[in-house]
Amino acid sequence: MKWFEPLIAIAAIFSVILPIILKIKAKRSGKGSCSCGCDCSSCSKDCAKNFKKYINSKEFKNYCNDLNE
Numbered sequence: 642m643k644w645f646e647p648l649i650a651i652a653a654i655f656s657v658i659l660p661i662i663l664k665i666k667a668k669r670s671g672k673g674s675c676s677c678g679c680d681c682s683s684c685s686k687d688c689a690k691n692f693k694k695y696i697n698s699k700e701f702k703n704y705c706n707d708l709n710e
Contacts, residue, residue, distance in 0.1 A: 695701055
């Protein structure tokens, strides 16, 4: 085993564990992950409901039809 192989292993493990730690830390501080601009995790149902409403709207269907033409 060469001297740099343990360093590569540590860096690989750290790159896997760091996002998990940051996600847990953000969740504990009350930040949501729904990217709708809200700061609470309880709004994710509202975001999903609004997204579903937008997907089923005529505006979105017209936009998709314009893309397909």
